Amino acid sequence: MKSNKLVLVRHGQSIWNEKNLFTGWRDVGLTDKGVEEAKKAGLLLKEANVNFDVMFTSSLERAKKTGDIILSCMDHRSIEVVSDSALNERDYGELTGMNKDEARKNFGESQVQIWRRSYDMPPPGGESLKNTFERVLPYFNKYIHPRLSNGESILITAHGNSLRSLVKHLEEISEEKIVKLEIATGEPIFYEFINGKVQKIVR
Numbered sequence: 001m002k003s004n005k006l007v008l009v010r011h012g013q014s015i016w017n018e019k020n021l022f023t024g025w026r027d028v029g030l031t032d033k034g035v036e037e038a039k040k041a042g043l044l045l046k047e048a049n050v051n052f053d054v055m056f057t058s059s060l061e062r063a064k065k066t067g068d069i070i071l072s073c074m075d076h077r078s079i080e081v082v083s084d085s086a087l088n089e090r091d092y093g094e095l096t097g098m099n100k101d102e103a104r105k106n107f108g109e110s111q112v113q114i115w116r117r118s119y120d121m122p123p124p125g126g127e128s129l130k131n132t133f134e135r136v137l138p139y140f141n142k143y144i145h146p147r148l149s150n151g152e153s154i155l156i157t158a159h160g161n162s163l164r165s166l167v168k169h170l171e172e173i174s175e176e177k178i179v180k181l182e183i184a185t186g187e188p189i190f191y192e193f194i195n196g197k198v199q200k201i202v203r
Helices: 032-047 061-073 100-107 109-117 129-149 160-171
Strands: 003-010 054-057 080-083 154-158 189-194 197-201
Touching: 003 061, 003 160, 032 061, 054 061, 054 129, 061 080, 061 154, 100 109, 129 154, 129 160, 154 160, 160 189, 160 197
Parallel strands: 003 154, 054 080, 054 154
Antiparallel strands: 003 189, 189 197
C-alpha cells in the first residue's frame, strides 16, 4: 500500500497578528512568538520522523520564514522549496492594515463579521474565501497533487485562509462549515496520501 504525507502549517504569529490588524497580502515579519511557534512545529515534525521531498510556500515572508525555520529544525534544508503567490493569504482589500476593532467601529460589527466569516462576500477591493479557494485549488491540482500522486511527501507553509481553502477541498467540508474552521498558527495538520486518496491523521 503506497503511503506518503501531506502536512499543512499556518505561519507563526506575525507582527500584524499581534497588533490585531488585517494583514492579507501585506508582507510583514514574524514576532518572537511566531519564530518560537515555527521552531516548535519543526521539532514536532522531526519527532514524527516525517521526511519531506519538497516544501511549497506562499510568496509572503511570514510563510517563507516559518517554512525555513521548520526545515532548519528538521535538518531538512537541502530539499526543494517552491514559492508562489497562489498560496498567499486572502487579500483584505481596503481593510488591509486596519485594526479589527477600528473596522467594527467604522463599518459596524455585523458588516465586518460578514466580510470575515461569510464564504462569498469580499471586503471592498478584496477577496472572499470563495475567491481564495478559486485561486488556491487550481494551483494545488496542477502542481502539488501530481507530486503527491508520484509518492512525494510535501510540506505546505501558508496562511489561515489559503490553508482553510485546502482543508475544505481535502476534507470535503461545506461552505457553511468551513468559514467556522480556525487554523492555529504554527500547528501542523497531518494528512496521509494512500492509493490516491487523502486521509487526515489525528494527533
